[in-house]
Amino acid sequence: MTTATADRASTEELLAIAERMRAEGAAARAEATFPAAPKLSIVVIVYKMSRQAENTLYSLSPAYQQGVSADDYEVIVVENSSADPLGAERALAMGPNFRYYARPNIGASPVPGIIFGVESTRAPILGLVIDGARMVTPRVVRYALDAFAITDHAMVNVPGYHLGTDEQHSNPAHDEAAEQAMLDAVRWQEDGYRLFVISSYFRGRHQHGYLMPVMESNCLFCSRADYESIGGADIRFDMPGGGMVNLDLYRQLAMLPHVELFALPGEGTFHQYHGGVTTTADEGREDMLHAFREQYRELRGTNYRMVEREPRLLGAVTGWATPMLQFSAMERMRIYELLGWDSWT
């Protein structure tokens, strides 16, 4: 996989694209009618992953999410054109609170789609699932709303897992057929917490558990006001998959002094195999990650650093989710002991 393309747009062109996305998103927002007053808007970006996206969207549907109803939230599906489209019919079948937008592909990054999608939302709370291949557990929406019952400036991180026994990019044997067989075997639609049984924690970016700083969230909730105050997703992250845009968003939001960080210990996002940008075994992966880091340094003037803030836990923990809670607590003790710290403060 290559990381640079000959036809990459200039900064001026990218900013013009962002402006256009905002205008088109605003037009989409104006036409939305249901729910009348959503508390939460979740934007899901889909590209060339119809099977995976269908699972993800079902996991966000009112039929699967517990403790909430279709009136509480809206799901905005933004699909960039590809050879493996999900299509409106399959997306809209998930519930009356789903909206679907097929979009032409602009460059290799999901950021234009994110800008369009966020602009089309109506609720004061935003949820972002930048990679539509990430399924979630049944109380993600409930607990995200709960965090905002506590504070208007919550930021909610749902811990990330990979389906399969190892991280997908380091396990060539993990393919779509193997994954589908695993998903069928646990009948996750009946009890989404069974996804924990067929998964591994995504240690690459959260290697010490969620009680230590993490680099990003693949299912992130924040207030619209906070999202806008940092300028939202930066269109200049134009590399495949958006490069480090997701990490950048996470850091910028978590650095806001009034933001309160929450982690949902009993919930998870589960990455399905789909030949994604950084989650696939590929000999060019390291080169690409290097290019991502270079771009981040170019845009932010510094290397990426994790945000050292204490998360508050929120939510019930089923037996399935306890191994990671145990691991997170152990890592917390071990590392603090090593560093001689009591807290991040």
Added chain:
Amino acid sequence: MIRLSPRPRLSVVVVVFRMRAQAMNTLYSLSTAHQRAVRSSDYEVIVVENASDEMLDPAAVARLGPNFSYLRRQEPGVSPVPAINAGAELARGSQIAVVIDGARMLTPGVVRGILDAGRLARTTVVAVPGYHLGDRLHTAAAERGYTAAEEQLWLADLDWRADGYRLFTRCVLSASCSNGFLMPMAESNCVAVSRSLWQTLRGFDERFTTPGGGFVNLDFYRRAVLARSAVLVVLPGEGAFHQFHGGATTAHDHEAAVAEMRAEYRRLRGTDYSPPEVPGVLLGEIHKPAARFVEHSAAVLQVSA
């Protein structure tokens, strides 16, 4: 009584009987000097002391903050239950918390945790896990000659007022939650309920008349957690730490005393006590010293799942 205004969101009722040093630690732990991210207008602390030969100094209580009030009463019986209900009568908060044993110190995030938990549902029950200070449960410690004086010296050395989470560094889980807080707990020694639920439950049941109220705290916890539409919230990073003081279930003759309490429960409820099997919603930060109990709780649930 001093009447305070404006109306606080939470009222904490603390019952005290013959435990001056321990109670003053507990009350300090509830003051805004120790509780973080809350103001004195957010909550009130109602101290109800049953008369004994070792009384608190009301002026010292008043100095803990404008949100403290003190009620001294004569109690003919041996149960704290009338004192609890008398304190709750004065409560103005939309949530009511009960610390049945004034020897239970609290960590700095308890008040904020209860207030935040109260926003999660119309009817909430908030439980703070219980611990005993020291290396073993106080019934066992007493047999080895552990004393209140020794414990108070250790607390002073610990300088717990500088950081209340240091209490986690030397303690064990109370027997009522020895399996951690992800498994059903038998009670909470700092339990808060919505005012409406308090009214529905008619407070603590005064028919429990054995020393210390017997199983009344367990009874209240069970009734609250199992109440219709109640949401149980557990604060995994906080604790209610028992100081040794020769209380009802920490003295000698423990076994006989518990047998009497168990019999009283059975007489009143027609069955043996069992912890309510409702999973709690966890809420709160995990400070480093508390992490080992999170680890323990997760491990126990994992084995049982």
